[in-house]
Ligand SMILES: Nc1ncnc2c1ncn2[C@@H]1O[C@H](COP(=O)(O)OP(=O)(O)OP(=O)(O)O)[C@@H](O)[C@H]1O
């Protein structure tokens with residue numbers, strides 16, 4: 001995930017302190033990997049060094065948590081370019097899950113690969129249920145729902161793959177160990 | 179408390195075995211998903227549980243009464259009064275309006291016309307299709323018909339709803355809206371649901387999932403306790 005761009009985006013509406021950015025991040029991206037305060041300040045520092053944000057208001061001497069930041073013209077242009085570029089659709093198959101099945105087939109037998117697939121399917125299913133409960137909660141906000149939807153759609157795709165691969169694992173093993 | 183039970187249910191169509199000894203319980207108000215690949219016997223199991231099909235062997239009991247031995251008339255009365263049934267394609271009566279379709283199960287159960295119409299309108303409202311009350315199925319989209327059919331299946335506040343791929347013909351968002359509402363209302367009135375689906379994301383709405391495979395409950399389907407790598411989530 002692109003934390004610098006997200007922070008630029010959160011500054012687009014006006015200047016903010018580091019702790020406000022952290023709070024806005026957690027609210028808008030509810031299921032993101034946790035973002036530590038230290039990471040917010042380190043990222044702001046780099047953005048400032050590169051001229052994409054500038055300090056606004058409070059003086060530096062009173063510490064980083066007293067400092068508000070704002071977008072510079074260059075920062076706004078960088079944000080625009082980022083939003084205008086589409087992400088490359090799955091340029092690599094870079095998944096630990098996939099790699100593990102391949103390695104299981106290489107070093108062990110069909111049963112080992114199959115029991116890994118079954119166990120992974122159970123774990124995926126459990127997570128799918130958790131996220132479905134989050135989403136079905138009448139108190140869920142649309143931010144919660146949209147984030148859960150994203151995870152659910154990806155788990156669902158993985159589950160389909162786990163399922164079809166379970167059906168192919170014996171033939172696949174024959175191909176790998178002719 | 180267990181309401182519905184299957185014990186060693188076996189069913190074949192001619193030489194084709196569809197169920198080869200299925201045992202399961204459904205508790206009051208419980209939402210159970212029945213999943214598994216195409217042809218594994220999900221629909222056959224649903225039909226046996228709902229008393230639409232008779233098993234060749236084994237038992238189906240409803241609140242302790244064996245119903246698979248009942249006459250067709252007695253089973254059909256049970257379906258009308260205690261059960262609700264919902265299929266992939268709503269199966270509304272083509273000649274009746276949406277409101278008349280939803281009111282029908284109540285009228286059959288002896289509810290007065292006015293009361294049945296009022297309840298029908300309430301249920302159409304709950305599924306967001308009150309404005310279609312006076313249209314016939316031929317004048318509605320598939321998704322609209324399915325909302326009406328779902329309203330009709332719940333209008334009698336049945337003890338158990340049997341639903342076979344109820345969102346299978348709907349797009350993802352529409353299907354999800356119908357299912358979310360179905361599950362929410364079923365929970366509110368403590369209607370148990372037997373939900374047949376081959377989609378994991380639909381099954382995830384249930385309290386419990388039963389995986390069938392070749393006419394049997396597949397014990398390797400789910401529920402393994404495995405460590406998570408790195409402890410990360
Ligand atoms: N009316 C029928 N006549 C003959 N065979 C049937 C009939 N209905 C089902 N079968 C067979 O019984 C088996 C189980 O069918 P069933 O419809 O219960 O499966 P299912 O799990 O609901 O499949 P799907 O996901 O495709 O709906 C299959 O082998 C099917 O071919």
Ligand SMILES: [Mg+2]
Pocket residue numbers: 220221222342
């Ligand atoms: Mg079926």
